[in-house]
Every structure is written in C-alpha cells, then in structure tokens.
Amino acid sequence: MKKSLVAVGVIVALGVVWTGTAWYTGKQLEGRMAEMVGNANAVLKKASPEAGLTLSYQDYHRGLFHSSMQLVIKPTAGMTSAILKPDQSIVFNEIIDHGPFPFAQLKKFNLLPSMASVHTTLVNNPTTKPLFDITKGLSFIDAQTRIGYSGDTSSDIDLLPLDYVKGEEKVAFSGGQFKADVDGKGDKISIRGEAQSGLVNTSNEYGQHVQMTFNGIKTEGDSSRSEFIERIGSQKASIEKLAISVEGKEMAVVEGLSINAKSELQEDKKHLSGQIDYTLNSLKVQNQDIGSGKLTLKIGNLDGAAVQEFSNKYNAESQKLLADPATAQNPEAYQQQIVELFAANLPLLLKGDPVITVAPLSWKNAKGESSFNLSLFLKDPALTTTEPTTPEEQLNRVVKSLDSKLVIPVDMATAFMTQVAQLEGYQPAEAAKLAEQQIKGLAAMGQMFRVTTMEDNKVVSSLQYANGQVTLNGQKMPLSDLLGMFGMPGIDDQSAPAPELEAPATPATPAVPQQ
Known part of the structure; x- marks a missing residue:
C-alpha cells in the first residue's frame, strides 16, 4: 500500500514538474521569438538583399503544453521583391509543443530534453493556391523542428510527392527529404537532402509539348559565420540525370552534373580563399554524345577586410536600386547598373x-x-x-x-x-x-x-x-x-x-x- 502511494506521489510530482516546465519553456520561447525573427531577417538582408523579403510572425497563442503562431514572408516595404509582388505573401502555420519532452519528439523516441518541438506546414492563400491545387489541398512542405535550450535547432523537412494532371499539363514528383541543423547563435549551419525524381509536361510559347525529367538530386553543405563575409564553408550539389524533350523528341540529356564549392580562412586568418569544381560526365544533344567537361576555379589571397567592405557597399547600393521603382521595374536598366556597381567596387577585391x-x-x-x-x-x-x-x-x-x-x-x-x-x-x-x-x-x-x-x-x-x-x-x-x-x-x-x-x-x- 505504501509503495503504491509512493509511486502515485512520484508520478504526481513528475506531472507537476513537467507541467511547470512546459509552461516555463513556452513562455521563454515566446520571449525569444522576436529576437529569433530579427536575427533571421538580419541574415536574409545581408545574404540576399536582392530578394527584397522580410520575415515576421503573427497570431501567437500560448497554451500550457502547446502554442501556435504564423510565420509570414512578405516583400520588404519600399522595395521591389524579385520573388513576390507587393500584395503577395507566403504564410506558415507553426504548432509548438513545449518542452522538456515535447509530445511530437516522444513519438519519434527522442528522449533528449528540449525547449520545444515545432510542426510547420504551408498555409493555403492566394499566393500558394496553385501549389495546393496540385497537391489536392495538402501542404507541400511538412517540417518538424527540435529547439534545444541552447537555441540549437534541428529540422526534418519533407516535400510532399506530387501527381497532377490537367489536360496536356502534368507534374510528378517523388518527394524529397532534407535535414537542417543550426546552432543557437546561427553561426553554424548544416543542410543535406535529396529528391529521387520529377517530371514536368507543359507547352512552350510556340505551342510545342515540352517534357523535362530529372533523377537523383542531392545536396550537402556545412557553413559557419565569418568575420569578413557572411558565411564560409562547403556546399555540394549533384544531379544524376536531366532530360529535355520537345514533341516527343529527345533534345538534350545531362548526366552526372555536380558542383562542389568551398571557401575558407587562410592560415593568417586575414585572407580568404575559395574553390569551385564543376563536373559533367555526359552531354547528349539529339542523341549525339557531345562529350564531358570539367572546370576547377580557385581564388586565393583575398583580403578579408576588403571583401567585407566590398560586400557592404555592394549590398547597400543594390538595395537602393531595388528601392527605386523606376529601376526595379526595368530589368535591363537594373542589370546594367548592377554591372556598373560591381565594376566600380572591384578594385577593393584587389587589395590582398x-x-x-x-x-x-x-x-x-x-x-x-x-x-x-x-x-x-x-x-x-x-x-x-x-x-x-x-x-x-x-x-x-x-x-x-x-x-x-x-x-x-x-x-x-x-x-x-x-x-x-x-x-x-x-x-x-x-x-x-x-x-x-x-x-x-x-x-x-x-x-x-x-x-x-x-x-x-x-x-x-x-x-x-x-x-x-x-x-x-x-x-x-x-x-x-x-x-x-x-x-x-x-x-x-x-x-x-x-x-x-x-x-x-x-x-x-x-x-x-x-x-
């Protein structure tokens, strides 16, 4: 009898602790959300200013064991986005299970304590509706992210298989699995994943039937924040086969295409070096074997401080161009001014x-x-x-x-x-x-x-x-x-x-x- 009472007491005590901790971590996560979104925007602005996008969150509702909110991607105010129009947005639903042992995490038999586990899905709105039409109303993206108490995140991202047919149009996709790990400060990022196959049938501007297929897309990369440029590290990407046909006639087949890029600090910690390798195992055009090719390009002894100055000036000026409606709406003028901007700041890159x-x-x-x-x-x-x-x-x-x-x-x-x-x-x-x-x-x-x-x-x-x-x-x-x-x-x-x-x-x- 006493042993039973002790067992019940332990279970109750653990329940109280778990409940209290879940409430605490939920509150802690809410307090850090603005900071996390702000950091993400800083990285986005520095790494891809030409994207013209801003991340925000809305409708945060905190419960005892679960919270919810929405992440919103919109064009940056006063800028023309290269991806979205001013009235467009991409929205993600975020369902957050509080720690220390989030239920979604326990389902995968992961017993490591964590602040939260976040389930991410895409929201069907006017911008994303065409994609939902293809997926028959399902979210194309389904991600599960574990957030550690140190701020580290580990995300498993699944892309939904597709099978869509409408008249002469067809889209088929095997789906894809990707994994992303980010440390608490956002200094180190690791991304890897693959997609097995895909097919797109459509018509070109001349009314011809065009088919594109691919097999074996893979990517793998690790990067860390640098004192001089946004990130250094390595990135690999490859595709086993890419084929394009027109009116049923095979036009081109690419096999064994891979890109391997690497950047790093040199021994003196003041200069940067980089290398990029391109490999193409086979190119066939209209059933003729054209051959194979490769390129290895290396750049060394770049002065880190000069590269940083170049990056700051280039990003600042390019954002000004995007903020000018007359330039942003004229692609030819924008490209010409970007080239002139690059040439004007090029001497900075020669300092080292x-x-x-x-x-x-x-x-x-x-x-x-x-x-x-x-x-x-x-x-x-x-x-x-x-x-x-x-x-x-x-x-x-x-x-x-x-x-x-x-x-x-x-x-x-x-x-x-x-x-x-x-x-x-x-x-x-x-x-x-x-x-x-x-x-x-x-x-x-x-x-x-x-x-x-x-x-x-x-x-x-x-x-x-x-x-x-x-x-x-x-x-x-x-x-x-x-x-x-x-x-x-x-x-x-x-x-x-x-x-x-x-x-x-x-x-x-x-x-x-x-x-």
Whole structure:
C-alpha cells in the first residue's frame, strides 16, 4: 500500500514538474521569438538583399503544453521583391509543443530534453493556391523542428510527392527529404537532402509539348559565420540525370552534373580563399554524345577586410536600386547598373593581391580532350600612385604575372564541329567535310597571326606575362608589340596605326615562330 502511494506521489510530482516546465519553456520561447525573427531577417538582408523579403510572425497563442503562431514572408516595404509582388505573401502555420519532452519528439523516441518541438506546414492563400491545387489541398512542405535550450535547432523537412494532371499539363514528383541543423547563435549551419525524381509536361510559347525529367538530386553543405563575409564553408550539389524533350523528341540529356564549392580562412586568418569544381560526365544533344567537361576555379589571397567592405557597399547600393521603382521595374536598366556597381567596387577585391587559377577548363569527346589552364597573380592598383602612360604601366598596375596555355587536338575539334554541323541539318558526309575545312582554316589563321602553333596534330597557344614582358608561344616581345598584332594602340598613342603583320608566303603552310 505504501509503495503504491509512493509511486502515485512520484508520478504526481513528475506531472507537476513537467507541467511547470512546459509552461516555463513556452513562455521563454515566446520571449525569444522576436529576437529569433530579427536575427533571421538580419541574415536574409545581408545574404540576399536582392530578394527584397522580410520575415515576421503573427497570431501567437500560448497554451500550457502547446502554442501556435504564423510565420509570414512578405516583400520588404519600399522595395521591389524579385520573388513576390507587393500584395503577395507566403504564410506558415507553426504548432509548438513545449518542452522538456515535447509530445511530437516522444513519438519519434527522442528522449533528449528540449525547449520545444515545432510542426510547420504551408498555409493555403492566394499566393500558394496553385501549389495546393496540385497537391489536392495538402501542404507541400511538412517540417518538424527540435529547439534545444541552447537555441540549437534541428529540422526534418519533407516535400510532399506530387501527381497532377490537367489536360496536356502534368507534374510528378517523388518527394524529397532534407535535414537542417543550426546552432543557437546561427553561426553554424548544416543542410543535406535529396529528391529521387520529377517530371514536368507543359507547352512552350510556340505551342510545342515540352517534357523535362530529372533523377537523383542531392545536396550537402556545412557553413559557419565569418568575420569578413557572411558565411564560409562547403556546399555540394549533384544531379544524376536531366532530360529535355520537345514533341516527343529527345533534345538534350545531362548526366552526372555536380558542383562542389568551398571557401575558407587562410592560415593568417586575414585572407580568404575559395574553390569551385564543376563536373559533367555526359552531354547528349539529339542523341549525339557531345562529350564531358570539367572546370576547377580557385581564388586565393583575398583580403578579408576588403571583401567585407566590398560586400557592404555592394549590398547597400543594390538595395537602393531595388528601392527605386523606376529601376526595379526595368530589368535591363537594373542589370546594367548592377554591372556598373560591381565594376566600380572591384578594385577593393584587389587589395590582398589575389591569385586566380583555372586548372583546368576541359572538354573531352571520343577523339581527344581540349584543355585551358590559367594562373593569374593580381595586385592592388592603389599602390601605384603615378598615372600610367604606357600599356606596360597600365597592365602592371593590376597584374603581377600571367601564365596560360590552350591545347585543342585537331581530331577532337573536327569531331565536335561535325556534330554541330549535323545538328544544324547537314548530312554526316557533308558535316564531316565542312568541319575539316573549318578546323584547318582556323588553325592556319591562328598560325598566320602567330597566336597558335601546331604540335603533334594539336592547336596550341601559350601566353606568359610579367614585368611588361610577353612570351607568346615561346617568342618574347614587349607588350606593345602584342597589342599591335591585334591592331590595338598603346595608351600613349591612341591614334597610332597598328603595325603590319608579315604574312607567310603560303597560307596552307604558315610560318611558325621559333621555339
């Protein structure tokens, strides 16, 4: 009897503690909501000012074990959003189970104490109604987020499978699963997920039936807040296959497309570096195997403080442009002013004497592989106080050295141009003959103008530059001579005629500079 009373007493005591803690954590969460939304807006504004969006919350109702509210995404006041119109909004319902052991969390056998568990679904409103029409009234997004007492969040996000048919239009989607983890301060973010397949059938502007399918989309990334830029880290994205057909005829198939990007602080903690790798395993156009390609681009020695200054100025000015209705409603004018804005602030990025490397940019088919490699060492033009009067001085203000090489196998280029001609409607024999003529002509012209040489049936061009001295295909010359080869006058003589080139006696066997 006494043991029973003790057991009942313990259960009652635990119930009181649980109830009191749930009430406390619910109140604590309410008090921090404004702060959390404010932090989210600060990140959104800094990372994507061009989006022109603001996050807010409304209708917060706190209960003992559960609370509810709505998160609202709207265009920022006074700005034109690139995503939403002024009268549009995206709204999410948030159902919050209070800790320390939220019921939704217990259902998944997660026994770790937490402040709350939040269930997120999309609200059907005029903006999202087309999506609800496709999902037959269900929320396309369903997310469950665990909020720790330290403020850490862990979200499991499910995208609903779709199967929609209306006349000639069809949308099918396997659904997707994504996971996002964010620490309490928002310093560290981890996102990963995948979607198996999808299909879209529609009509283009010419009334043709277009079908697009994809398989195996994956993404994975980890980032952390940086002292100089918003975030540094790594991000991977890949797609196994993407196919596009028109009127039932396969137009293009992309296989094995992947992007791998990485940014980090260098050892001195003052400079930044980054690398991005593109890989394409196969490209087929109208059932022809065009080949595969890859690109590795590296940027190093970016001055962190200068990058931060560039980012602040660029973001501030771009927001001013978006706030101007006349500019925001004219895409061409906006793009032109954005380019001008970028160019005006570009010298800031040269403060750390950055290094740009392309190693390689390549394309490969059954007959060979073409490649381009580049190593470019830049420097801060602000360190040069005198006004440049020669091409050498102009270039030396921003370039320490350059080393590049282009290699194109003739057989590879001929096969590629043959495929291009066939895609344009030529018969195979005619396409092969035309391609051979084109490649031979281009190779001869390149040798005639001394910009390329022939080595082992490959068109080769190499260019090095340092301290005003150019080496083109092994031949040294001043920069002014190189500019003159292309009819470009020097800075100190804008009206000077270009020097005449000495053409070879026979175009079929052009003169090759001595190596």
